[in-house]
Amino acid sequence: MEVVIVPDAAAGGELIAEAMVELLRRKPDALLGVATGSTPLPIYEALATKVRAKAVDASRARICQLDEYVGLPAGHPESYRSVVLREVVEPLGLSPDSFMGPDGTAEDVRGACAAYDRALAEAGGVDLQLLGIGTDGHIGFNEPCSSLVSRTRIKTLTQQTREDNARFFDSPDEVPHHVITQGIGTILEARHLVLLATGERKADAVAQTVEGPVASVVPASALQLHPHATVVVDEAAASKLKLAGYFRATYDAKPDWQGI
Numbered sequence: 098m099e100v101v102i103v104p105d106a107a108a109g110g111e112l113i114a115e116a117m118v119e120l121l122r123r124k125p126d127a128l129l130g131v132a133t134g135s136t137p138l139p140i141y142e143a144l145a146t147k148v149r150a151k152a153v154d155a156s157r158a159r160i161c162q163l164d165e166y167v168g169l170p171a172g173h174p175e176s177y178r179s180v181v182l183r184e185v186v187e188p189l190g191l192s193p194d195s196f197m198g199p200d201g202t203a204e205d206v207r208g209a210c211a212a213y214d215r216a217l218a219e220a221g222g223v224d225l226q227l228l229g230i231g232t233d234g235h236i237g238f239n240e241p242c243s244s245l246v247s248r249t250r251i252k253t254l255t256q257q258t259r260e261d262n263a264r265f266f267d268s269p270d271e272v273p274h275h276v277i278t279q280g281i282g283t284i285l286e287a288r289h290l291v292l293l294a295t296g297e298r299k300a301d302a303v304a305q306t307v308e309g310p311v312a313s314v315v316p317a318s319a320l321q322l323h324p325h326a327t328v329v330v331d332e333a334a335a336s337k338l339k340l341a342g343y344f345r346a347t348y349d350a351k352p353d354w355q356g357i
Contacts, residue, residue: 098326100307100344101357102335106295109329110139113227113291116327116357117144118153120225120289126157128217130226130279132237133163133180136293137227145188155189161223162198164238164278167251171202175265199249199277210249210277217283226287230294233257234302234315238278241314245322247280281319290326291357292317297333304337327357 103109117140120127131137148155162181169176174183178198186196197216203209217223228236235241238252253275254262263269284290294303306317307328320326335341 098307098321098323098328099348099357100335100338100340101327101329101348102338102341102345103329103331105331106136106139106293107143109293109295109331110137110141110143112357113140113293113329114143114147116291117225118147119356121153121155121158124224125154126159127224128159128161128220128222130161130163130223130287131181131185132227132229133177133184134229136229136295138184140227140293141185141188148189155191158189158191158195159220160186160189160191160196161217161220162196163226163228163284164276165199165201166273167201167206167275167277168273169201176201201277206251206277210251213277213279214249214283217279217286223287225289225291226284228284228290228292228317228320230292230299230302230306230317231258231261232298232302234305234317236281236292236317236319237284238276239281239284239316241316243281243313243316245311245313245316245319246282249277249279249283252276252278281316285319285323288325290320290323292320292326292328293330294328294334295331297336299330299334300337303328303330303334304339308339329357 165177199213200209233241240255259272262272305315311318311321
């Protein structure tokens with residue numbers, strides 16, 4: 098696991114967007130796994146700016162979803178399909194056909210979960226998966242004590258997560274109780290995992306993820322098991338890291354050819 102400490106969210110977004118540009122230059126039809134929420138917005142804004150400036154051709158890129166609410170109509174503005182189309186697919190100038198995600202409106206939700214796992218495999222696997230982290234250490238919607246080998250499945254959201262997401266809805270009561278999420282085992286199959294965390298509220302979760310033991314009570318700690326995982330954090334989110342000095346020195350000494 099590589100830990101990169103950046104000055105602020107904008108710097109983190111720029112760094113990760115540049116890594117995505119380099120990937121698309123090597124593999125123009127790369128499958129990019131995206132996350133929702135406010136944290137990754139600087140990434141998408143920086144990447145869209147680079148596409149508009151013709152720094153990279155993203156026309157063949159493919160986008161896949163990390164998770165989805167169960168029961169929200171596909172056209173609901175806060176369904177994650179709508180969010181990804183609005184914040185990623187459209188700004189990059191991509192066709193909706195480039196997008197794939199689980200069906201949260203399916204009558205057979207379990208079948209939809211298995212179908213999405215198969216679809217990711219048939220697409221050749223995810224080349225780069227973006228991740229955020231919850232204050233309790235969850236990734237995707239893999240809440241604490243999720244199996245570290247779990248596949249795409251239905252999960253019940255904790256009250257804390259529902260409260261955290263209530264800001265996107267008119268009322269906390271509108272936040273669904275259930276979601277489809279890629280499991281931790283599914284996430285770990287991506288070739289490169291990139292987690293961005295910003296703000297002091299994420300500091301404890303970041304420290305437990307990076308420096309704590311691998312444990313299901315901190316789902317993000319599973320990134321320690323991945324051969325190519327990058328954790329990008331701003332100064333506030335890095336404030337509880339005991340080895341922050343080492344992480345800074347390691348990154349400062351990193352050769353340019355190594356990338357992130």
